[in-house]
Amino acid sequence: MAQQIEQLILALQGKLDSAAILVGDAVDPRYSDDLSHEVSHRPEIVLRPRNTGEVAEILKACNAVGQKLVTQGGRTGLAGAARVQAGEAVLTLERMTALSPVEPATATVIAEAGVPLQIVQEHADAAGFMFAVDIGARGTATIGGNISTNAGGIRVLRYGNFRAQVLGVEAVLADGSVVSSLKGLAKDNSGYDLSQLFIGSEGTLGVVTRACLRLHPRPVTQSVAFCALPSLDAAMELLKFLRARLGTLLSGFEVIFDPLMSEMAGALGLQPPVELNAPVYVLTDIQGMSPETDETVFAEALGQAIEDGLVADAVLSQSEREFQTLWALRDDCNTYLFGLEPMLSLDVSLPLPRMGEFLALAREAQRKADPSGRDYIFGHLGDGNLHYCVKTDAPDAVARAVLDCVARTGGSISAEHGIGLDKKSYLHLSRSAVEVAAMRRVKAALDPNNILNPSRIFDMTA
Amino acid sequence: MAQQIEQLILALQGKLDSAAILVGDAVDPRYSDDLSHEVSHRPEIVLRPRNTGEVAEILKACNAVGQKLVTQGGRTGLAGAARVQAGEAVLTLERMTALSPVEPATATVIAEAGVPLQIVQEHADAAGFMFAVDIGARGTATIGGNISTNAGGIRVLRYGNFRAQVLGVEAVLADGSVVSSLKGLAKDNSGYDLSQLFIGSEGTLGVVTRACLRLHPRPVTQSVAFCALPSLDAAMELLKFLRARLGTLLSGFEVIFDPLMSEMAGALGLQPPVELNAPVYVLTDIQGMSPETDETVFAEALGQAIEDGLVADAVLSQSEREFQTLWALRDDCNTYLFGLEPMLSLDVSLPLPRMGEFLALAREAQRKADPSGRDYIFGHLGDGNLHYCVKTDAPDAVARAVLDCVARTGGSISAEHGIGLDKKSYLHLSRSAVEVAAMRRVKAALDPNNILNPSRIFDMTA
Incomplete structure (x- = not known):
């Protein structure tokens, strides 16, 4: 075992429980899992804190001996940020899965970093709210990972990306000090909004341990249309038309170009909702609060689009089952392409x-x-x-x-x-050289020993 | 004249036009204006660049000689961030007032920092869109100042604060280098989102020169209610009820407590919309896209709230004129209190x-x-x-x-x-000592000579 790892274990002795430090054969291969085909190293040590205080102890100890770490959430990232590099310890948030009750007055919830996205979605739903970001990896991807990558997905058009769902985070800096903005305040201009630093910085500036997340009222109506279009230009016009006509009702606007659509339908044996002879397909949906009118408004808008020649053919979901079936086509794209x-x-x-x-x-x-x-x-x-x-x-x-x-x-x-x-x-x-240089300056200010997810996004030397 | 100022003028010679540098008697007293009663200094020099390149030249020159600057927008700030301190040069963005045409496909506009908020609002409106932040100082406050203070106002409930309206900024760092995120991309996770650093940091980390702003579809319907309520608890319940019932229709939810309401009505000779004998008044409004149903939905929700005892009495606007008249009560609060x-x-x-x-x-x-x-x-x-x-x-x-x-x-x-x-x-x-220490580290990383709005928010030494 590397001497540095021994020092680290010594420094952490008595500060963590026995399940918090894995070394040697106890290191499960899952920590080396990576969705790419790149080489991932087997880490010499895996650290599994139970709470923010333990994360702080771990970073303090690592910072003292210069031990580099890679922080892992659900390991569903698609850019290799959580892949283990030689000499890196793994810090996993998998034991930090607490979730507060939904606070109805503010429509917020506080989640620990290791909570999977889908659990937050279901928790919000059960309380009559909606969590607005959805991505394919929802069952495995964690809130911490989502924040670190500023996850997007299919509803950014209406609700914004992950950044827009985060009222504030608690994070541990490289030296073990803790910054916290979990008050759940919609407005707080008391100095720099440090939370913003940790969103989308891929774990390089600190370890996010908890977040106060913003929820939305749960929509009462939802309806999706699958449309065949004559061209990309028509799709752009349709988007502009629906935005102006539907305002915030419009929730998603996804595109599938041919040949993906027809090949996928053939390969997966799908029953296509419309005849597949168009160059462009659009899945677009609404979410609203007015059962009496929302679907009519949507159907009328689509009728107008067909009349105007923007849409060649369209199918509108008539039930929750049809809504799910049509939306499944979108996930099918990933299924087909992964194969x-x-x-x-x-x-x-x-x-x-x-x-x-x-x-x-x-x-x-x-x-x-x-x-x-x-x-x-x-x-x-x-x-x-x-x-x-x-x-x-x-x-x-x-x-x-x-x-x-x-x-x-x-x-x-x-x-x-x-x-x-x-x-x-x-x-x-x-990004320009000036921008990358500015990123390096911020990184060096907050993680001077470069221990947190080193060499992700950029190297410290040009 | 201080030797440092002479050096600065020398360094800038030939790089700016003659109207860009004011010294001595040419310095108009307006640059020392401040809404507070605190002492503002008359600056020795006022710098008035016409574009980002000139801002860069100015900061480069100031950084080289260690000249401190205070950046000014519309000077409507309420915390003294733009007040001139002894020895500070004034950098004003008042000549940078260009505004791009609205891009309808992305619903965005690019504004220079010196454009007043109201001009952006009107520009968006003329193109069929809405800019979602509104504050009392709209006619004078500038986009640059709004970004620096992360302005809020009356529609944050629905549209978020100023941060949520900014897709990206262009900013000049203390050393004169320029970082720019004006691509107008809804999603861009290529490294740190540097724009976030400049939003709400009160000019201490860089000078915002331009911003790409997000617009919303212009609402087709709007309606406001002035309500008298029996208690704060009732107001909280009304808020929860309206959020759940109206979803994104709900746009504003303002409160005026007694004695402000009744005193103000008396002093300003206002015709009160309801009898003024309640402890709490609420102004709440909707903005929607469905003329046939929005106002009915709002009226029915308010009717239910009256039936449930949450609201004692209410008046609902029936026309654009009534909408403006009721909302004017909110601005009247400021008018009355300023006196x-x-x-x-x-x-x-x-x-x-x-x-x-x-x-x-x-x-x-x-x-x-x-x-x-x-x-x-x-x-x-x-x-x-x-x-x-x-x-x-x-x-x-x-x-x-x-x-x-x-x-x-x-x-x-x-x-x-x-x-x-x-x-x-x-x-x-x-904010905790750890948080302020982290702010100092970020400030030192980006402005090592502490020339930009020094001593605003915090001092560099504890």
């Missing part, structure tokens, strides 16, 4: 007015980089966020080609998955 | 479940601190935000007494006005 290999999966966002320009450029560049590659594109069109996947034997060349087009059309190389270890080499396409 | 002297004005927020406990404690403490003081309380009850004003000859003792009650009930000593120079001595009541 195809070798698959390059990019997660990009574009300014909506330049989406068409980007797609034309990117498809051309992608085909030049790998003429036999095949693209499967879907995503959150309402947010300008596409999951651009390519079945290719030349993933690096294709990634470079497509991400270069993202940069040329003013987009981001990571819309919601983050940078982690895997997108680091492309960060310069989205 | 009363000597007035202590506190801006606090509380966890909603402890609002009643706070008010009981605070009124007792306030009366103990000054038995002849008279409290006038109103504010944004939906956000837990009260403007707690006291006509008193012992403002320091009363402020200490009331803010101590804020701390004891888990609140914030500044809900929306910020800390600036004037609330610094109370910051410890809201």
